[in-house]
Amino acid sequence: MITYEWLYFLAGAFFAVWSLLSIRNRLYGNAAFWGLIAISIFLGTHLSDLANGILVLSMVAIAGVGGLKRSDPETTSVSQRESLSEKYGNQLFVPALIVPITAVLGTLLYNYTALAETGLFEARRETLILFGVGVVIALIAAVVWLKPPLLAPAEEGRRLLDSIGWAAILPQMLAALGAVFALAGVGEIIGGAAGSAIPEGSVFLTVVVFALGMALFTMIMGNAFAAFPVMAAAIGIPLLVEGYGGNPAVIGAVGMLAGFCGTLLTPMAANFNIVPAALLELKDQNAVIRQQVWTAIPLWVCNVVIIYVGAFLLWN
Amino acid sequence: MNYWPLLGIALVVAGFALRFNPLLVVVSAALATGLLAGLDLVAVIEALGKAFNDNRYISVTWIILPVIGLLERHGLQQRARAVIESVRGATMGKLLVIYLLFRQITAALGMKDIGGHPQAVRPLVAPMAEAAAEKSHGALAEGDREKVLAMSAATDNVGLFFGEDIFFAIASILLIQGVFESYGYPLTPLELSVWAIPTAICAFFIHSWRITSLDRRLGRVRQAEGGRAS
Numbered sequence: 001m002i003t004y005e006w007l008y009f010l011a012g013a014f015f016a017v018w019s020l021l022s023i024r025n026r027l028y029g030n031a032a033f034w035g036l037i038a039i040s041i042f043l044g045t046h047l048s049d050l051a052n053g054i055l056v057l058s059m060v061a062i063a064g065v066g067g068l069k070r071s072d073p074e075t076t077s078v079s080q081r082e083s084l085s086e087k088y089g090n091q092l093f094v095p096a097l098i099v100p101i102t103a104v105l106g107t108l109l110y111n112y113t114a115l116a117e118t119g120l121f122e123a124r125r126e127t128l129i130l131f132g133v134g135v136v137i138a139l140i141a142a143v144v145w146l147k148p149p150l151l152a153p154a155e156e157g158r159r160l161l162d163s164i165g166w167a168a169i170l171p172q173m174l175a176a177l178g179a180v181f182a183l184a185g186v187g188e189i190i191g192g193a194a195g196s197a198i199p200e201g202s203v204f205l206t207v208v209v210f211a212l213g214m215a216l217f218t219m220i221m222g223n224a225f226a227a228f229p230v231m232a233a234a235i236g237i238p239l240l241v242e243g244y245g246g247n248p249a250v251i252g253a254v255g256m257l258a259g260f261c262g263t264l265l266t267p268m269a270a271n272f273n274i275v276p277a278a279l280l281e282l283k284d285q286n287a288v289i290r291q292q293v294w295t296a297i298p299l300w301v302c303n304v305v306i307i308y309v310g311a312f313l314l315w316n
Numbered sequence: 317m318n319y320w321p322l323l324g325i326a327l328v329v330a331g332f333a334l335r336f337n338p339l340l341v342v343v344s345a346a347l348a349t350g351l352l353a354g355l356d357l358v359a360v361i362e363a364l365g366k367a368f369n370d371n372r373y374i375s376v377t378w379i380i381l382p383v384i385g386l387l388e389r390h391g392l393q394q395r396a397r398a399v400i401e402s403v404r405g406a407t408m409g410k411l412l413v414i415y416l417l418f419r420q421i422t423a424a425l426g427m428k429d430i431g432g433h434p435q436a437v438r439p440l441v442a443p444m445a446e447a448a449a450e451k452s453h454g455a456l457a458e459g460d461r462e463k464v465l466a467m468s469a470a471t472d473n474v475g476l477f478f479g480e481d482i483f484f485a486i487a488s489i490l491l492i493q494g495v496f497e498s499y500g501y502p503l504t505p506l507e508l509s510v511w512a513i514p515t516a517i518c519a520f521f522i523h524s525w526r527i528t529s530l531d532r533r534l535g536r537v538r539q540a541e542g543g544r545a546s
Contacts (some may be wrong), residue, residue: 050361092390
């Protein structure tokens with residue numbers, strides 16, 4: 001059975017190569033940072049929790065003292081790229097499309113045919129594993145077709161990785177923060193506070209507090225998944241469903257979407273908001289959030305109205 | 317009740333606002349929260365290490381970078397721009413609205429892995445949007461260029477978030493179902509996912525309007541400059 005461990009072996013190897021290339025480039029901070037990630041990905045399963053924790057603290061120390069630098073591996077110039085783009089034409093899109101097509105069609109094929117019974121992939125892990133398969137196929141296809149210098153794929157990957165820098169592990173770090181918050185009982189405290197902030201007897205205001213709680217707690221945690229069980233337990237189920245007799249399907253589904261509006265507004269949702277700013281090499285780390293503010297706020301208002309109308313006015 | 321663990325949240329907000337290194341902010345907040353909740357330092361470091369390790373799959377996705385980098389070395393971004401330049405009547409507004417719709421529909425059909433920032437936005441959508449904006453408004457000032465790129469990324473997010481929940485077999489729908497079931501309210505995924513449709517429609521209209529108003533604003537800036545020049 002193919003499990004995430006296979007994927008970790010592949011990814012660990014990639015980060016190890018990036019670390020070695022950084023040494024060659026005399027970027028020792030980068031080499032140490034990517035090297036520690038390689039160790040974490042390769043060996044994490046076999047290390048103790050404390051050792052993994054120390055790995056985390058070491059990475060953060062390197063990033064915290066500004067040890068990560070941008071790199072500038074040898075590449076083609078803009079004018080060379082213009083003529084290469086003419087030469088290769090629209091076929092350049094093909095390798096880029098191999099990855100999503102392998103992941104999406106592979107997942108559909110696997111789940112809706114007899115293949116699922118073979119147990120080839122670890123349960124519910126097939127999409128990311130197929131993503132890895134797609135990357136390998138696309139990389140081989142691109143190398144065979146374009147015949148770049150031996151180290152070019154690794155060096156081009158390193159250029160992009162170094163332009164993302166520490167933001168590359170921010171999403172993973174925030175997921176870890178979420179786990180510590182949960183352990184410390186932050187959810188119960190917030191849920192309790194939100195529950196006691198509700199004016200008696202007003203369905204509409206209760207809907208507003210529920211949706212606001214979803215959005216704000218999502219902003220704090222960086223994703224709506226952490227906020228949902230807390231807000232559902234504090235307000236959604238005891239007050240809206242049981243107290244006021246609202247439609248549970250609407251309260252659940254649209255409550256979650258009110259949380260998604262919060263995701264658009266927070267740097268804590270790093271992989272959606274901070275990483276793309278780094279990937280696009282924007283000067284303002286919050287540039288993507290700024291473009292989302294005036295979509296998120298009106299949409300949140302829509303969600304409040306949809307819950308009020310759908311779960312109460314139409315339902316009762 | 318012990319409210320001290322909330323100080324960790326305040327640390328995160330302050331740290332991001334003061335622009336300290338976010339990794340440093342996050343780990344300090346984690347340590348502070350754990351300690352204030354009464355855990356000892358080693359237990360907090362262990363919890364952090366375990367959770368970081370359990371979430372390694374998130375960082376695995378960077379293995380796409382060599383493919384994207386290699387294609388960019390051979391002119392992928394230039395190709396994406398050339399395609400847009402060859403389409404008559406292409407504007408940034410039309411392009412991003414079509415991408416929004418495409419992303420919402422494919423996500424609603426369960427294909428949320430089509431699109432995404434490293435795979436689609438950086439190499440394809442953002443250069444296309446920039447080329448389209450330049451085509452209608454001429455060379456962009458640096459601030460405007462950043463707005464166009466950021467709007468491309470924002471469009472990918474909005475399309476994904478407000479499309480994916482229409483697909484019933486997605487993690488967030490299963491989570492809602494699980495939570496309600498544990499309180500004695502059995503719901504089917506389909507009952508939940510149909511209620512994602514009204515919000516998806518609102519998201520499409522609101523964000524489309526935001527995209528086209530950015531496009532119009534770029535046009536006005538251009539006109540104002542043209543007016544001064546002549």
